[in-house]
Amino acid sequence: MLIHNARLITWGVPNQILEGQAVLIQDGKIVALGSEDQMLRDHPDEDKLDADGQYVMPGNICAHTHFYGAFARGMAIPGRPPRDFPEILRKLWWPLDKALGLEDVRYSTLVCLVDAIKHGTTTLIDHHASPNFIDGSLDVIAEEVDRAGLRAVLCYEVTDRDGKEKARAGIRENERFIRRCQVDQPADGRLAATFGLHASLTLSAETLDACRAALPGNTGFHIHVAEHEADEYDSLEKSDLRVVDRLQKHGILGERTIAAHAVHVDAREVEILAQSGTWVSHQPRSNMNNGVGVADVESILRAGVRMCLGNDGFSNAMWEEWKTAYLVHKVWNRDPRRMSGGAIVALAVENNAKLANMFFPEAPIGALTPGAHADLIFVDYHPTTPLNPGNLPWHILFGFHESMVTTTIVAGKVLMQNRTLLTLDEAEITARSRDLAPKVWQRYESFVPAD
Numbered sequence: 001m002l003i004h005n006a007r008l009i010t011w012g013v014p015n016q017i018l019e020g021q022a023v024l025i026q027d028g029k030i031v032a033l034g035s036e037d038q039m040l041r042d043h044p045d046e047d048k049l050d051a052d053g054q055y056v057m058p059g060n061i062c063a064h065t066h067f068y069g070a071f072a073r074g075m076a077i078p079g080r081p082p083r084d085f086p087e088i089l090r091k092l093w094w095p096l097d098k099a100l101g102l103e104d105v106r107y108s109t110l111v112c113l114v115d116a117i118k119h120g121t122t123t124l125i126d127h128h129a130s131p132n133f134i135d136g137s138l139d140v141i142a143e144e145v146d147r148a149g150l151r152a153v154l155c156y157e158v159t160d161r162d163g164k165e166k167a168r169a170g171i172r173e174n175e176r177f178i179r180r181c182q183v184d185q186p187a188d189g190r191l192a193a194t195f196g197l198h199a200s201l202t203l204s205a206e207t208l209d210a211c212r213a214a215l216p217g218n219t220g221f222h223i224h225v226a227e228h229e230a231d232e233y234d235s236l237e238k239s240d241l242r243v244v245d246r247l248q249k250h251g252i253l254g255e256r257t258i259a260a261h262a263v264h265v266d267a268r269e270v271e272i273l274a275q276s277g278t279w280v281s282h283q284p285r286s287n288m289n290n291g292v293g294v295a296d297v298e299s300i301l302r303a304g305v306r307m308c309l310g311n312d313g314f315s316n317a318m319w320e321e322w323k324t325a326y327l328v329h330k331v332w333n334r335d336p337r338r339m340s341g342g343a344i345v346a347l348a349v350e351n352n353a354k355l356a357n358m359f360f361p362e363a364p365i366g367a368l369t370p371g372a373h374a375d376l377i378f379v380d381y382h383p384t385t386p387l388n389p390g391n392l393p394w395h396i397l398f399g400f401h402e403s404m405v406t407t408t409i410v411a412g413k414v415l416m417q418n419r420t421l422l423t424l425d426e427a428e429i430t431a432r433s434r435d436l437a438p439k440v441w442q443r444y445e446s447f448v449p450a451d
């Protein structure tokens, strides 16, 4: 396939913006870039895709999300409003995940995948929970990711909060799915796996050790870390150690582990995250919504931690997450110099690409360069001021909207063209979800603890 009549944003090193270009894609990879005239002459027999002068750029990557949360939209929490994050877990997320069966997991996933394709997020790192449907849950999600044509990394969150048997089932599900990905390479290699853990505050020392013992080679964990002070207090009570120290002691950290949030880590914990090479993901929309505080992102980056950007189940519109990260650190620190556009690019572009590449190592990802995975989006943006590689982050922060994404391509396959979805039936998914959601809400209410 030859994409022509395109303005390219490469996100290469250095980043380039190239006008009047064409991109040749073969076997899911970018083979060549070049001037449109020359490329059209050189490849007369290739299928053509006219970008109509739009920007063509690498698809966005989400470092931490929850497909299982889609049915929470518009759902009422009974009783008085939760007063802090631990209450949000007990009154919202834990009873909701208990209410999910096979079909709910399938459609909750599909709702998120439609959202991702429409809004240009092409790689998603998911963290799944459905304690009344554990065995095979990751296969159901995988099947829909495959159908959608996206790229995803899946895991099941192990926790002790539903008892020992379900913790064991969670361990089995991670182990099984990781091995399946290693052996089968499902979805033509667009699926990868990691080992999910909920958070230190719902994991005993025995379960952490059992997870470490079950971890297949060359993989790591995906766990929430110090999202709220409660995680630190609980860890101190259980072990006399802060959360990161505790996870290090149990062998959970390392160069293949993702720690989501790190809002309440102290300086020594940041040092351990840096020394161990652990990835950390930042989710400012979720942190604001839960009222948990703001991670010290700039210091964590300066300490040498590879910090990424996720959405924690918020819309798969990653530029919204960019904008929130850009704004919240300024108001939190009361200093407009904080969290520059360059820092946002370090998280959302550079580090997210490196993280995704760890899971999909056969070719570069997140850059429009020859040899890279052909995961691309078309953006119908017409700048009213000069746009160049230096000021691109601010054009994205103040000018780009996900509604401008018109075409989404993953591994060289077109998933959406001119805003028409080609792999998923949005009307069917919407109708079926609206049918399933009220039943999920009903079951959810039966699991909500009394005030």
Ligand SMILES: [Zn+2]
Binding pocket: 064, 065, 066, 127, 224, 260, 312
């Ligand atoms: Zn999360």
